[in-house]
Amino acid sequence: MQEEEDGAAREFLGSVLRDLPGQRQQLRPGSRTVSREEAQGELAELLLGFLGNRGAPSWLSATLVNAAVQQALEGDLSSYLQKKDATDLQELENESPKEEDIYCSDLLLNHCLSCLQDITTMWQSCLPPITRCSRQLIVSAHAIRNTRRKMEDRHVTLLEFNQLHGLTDGVERSYFAVFDGHGGVDAANYAAAQVHVQVANHEALAQDPARAVKESFQRTDAMFLRKAKRERLRSGTTGVCVLLEEERIHVAWLGDSQAILVRDGCSVTLMEPHKPEREDERDRIESLGGCVTFMGCWRVNGTLAVSRAIGDINQKPYVSGEGDVTSHVLNGSEDFLVLACDGFYDTVSPSEVPELVFSHLQENAGDGRSVAERLVNAAKEGGSGDNITVLVVFLREPVKVLENFLAQGCGEAKPLFDFGGKVETGSDHAG
Structure with a gap:
């Protein structure tokens, strides 16, 4: 072979x-x-x-x-x-x-x-010996501009994270991310190219990968702000990324792009988006001299509807570039991960995701390669006019996921992360 x-x-x-x-x-x-x-x-x-x-x-x-x-x-x-x-x-x-x-x-x-x-x-x-990724993952991705004038989303799939970055420590890693730009695509393009590099080059990757993933957002933000000043850029981007490291996942985010885990047919909440109406975010912004006002939705200083992002040079420090992170040990009962921008979650709730995926797999004999398109269409049909990007990472074969759904049904599980810094059973780190 x-x-x-x-x-x-x-x-x-x-x-x-x-x-x-x-x-x-x-x-x-x-x-x-x-x-x-x-x-x-x-x-x-x-x-x-x-x-x-x-x-x-x-x-x-x-x-x-x-x-x-x-x-x-x-x-x-x-x-x-x-x-x-x-x-x-x-x-x-x-x-x-x-x-x-x-x-x-x-x-x-x-x-x-x-x-x-x-x-x-x-x-x-003379082809040299090349290490292949032993974990074979099925990944489905789909993105549409929808009714917006421009497409400002970006997504990244790096199954061979180690090979791309020359890492030879024997710990197998893959990386996935979704970035939702605003005010232009520059920040989203930048984050898509740079965050994974910062993760790979971080001095704590081997000992504390959660810290490496979290701090890579802030380092990328600092880099982009220098570029924004140099080239007079004003855009920003939210983002969510997952570093899959053997039997552990590290989920980092800033802003309102989100990742959910489906385990035994049930959606599991991993994170809470950074929005201005969150009490802790409002307190942080107001302590810095900013304000949170309602203008159709809650906004920072009457402009942005997110409280954390890479870029947005004119809204720093109120719009923070510091991400959050949570980590979890996988026990084999996990079906898949979904990473998506707010254009998806605006009209599709996490609890609806398992049934949508299950229906698609049932209609396609367990073939999950185009399931992201099904999820994007559901968001669009639900009334979303925003850019929509969805990335589905199957943690076991889609056929096995289908069998699991048939055996277990679907629903919503208890969150692994309680947003107060405490970690529930099945998780070993929260940031």
Whole structure:
């Protein structure tokens, strides 16, 4: 089986080598400039998209992207530095501490593509040993713009998290996230590319992964605020991410995007969204000198309907970039996770999710690959006009989930997380 996969991989690499010269001019970075800290995430995002659009096996693309990006960022990058004009120099004189080096995204991308070509050439003739993810997960994702003028949601699925980031500690990890942008797509794009990099590079990942996931939101927020100041960006994004680490899940969030767990056919509340009307959020905002007012819904300073987000430079510190986290040990009774933006949860309650998934599986003989589309359609039919993004991660085979539903029925279980800092049975950490 692996020999067949390796043969198909070499054939794919050969096609990349044939087509890459003609494709290089079509690849464009998302922004004109990038800092050294941002470069790993932005380059990985571009290369993953390029290889994914060509149908690359995820285990191959993750490892290949890691090798190309790491090679590209080694050594002297001074030739790719962005030249500063007189205005930039004047601004630098007023900055304290010293401004970080900024690189031309196009030049850095071309350098990275040359590294990709070199590594692909070597691997096409002699494919190195590549670790595959032993956990085979079925993931269903669907997103629509709906009635909004722009699509500002982003979602991320990284089954081979370790391979993408070169982690070799023997702890298998996968990562999933949904980001719901507002005021533009820049913050959501940024978070989709950067949060998982911050998780992987966090010094506490091995000993305290919950802390690593939680603090990665705030670190990404700080990075984006520097970029927002540099490029005069005003957008923001909420987000929820899940780090699946062998038999444990770490769920981190800020804002009103949410994740739920379905266990033995019942929806389990994992988290409480950050909304201005929450008493603790209102107290925090007012203690900083801000206000919470009702204008169709509760809003921070009469503008945003969320109290925590990455970005929103004009609303800091009232809109916090600090996330929350909760962790749980899986005992084998878990069916699936659902990550979604508020455009979904506005019209579909967590308790409705199991029945929707069950109905879809029953109608499709246990095939869960398009179940996210069913959930998105349910939200739209329920009256949601917002962008809608849904990501479903099956923690056991969809056919087994169907059998479990038939045996157990569905409903709503007791929350694992009581929102007061206490953890219920089945969970070992709350933040």
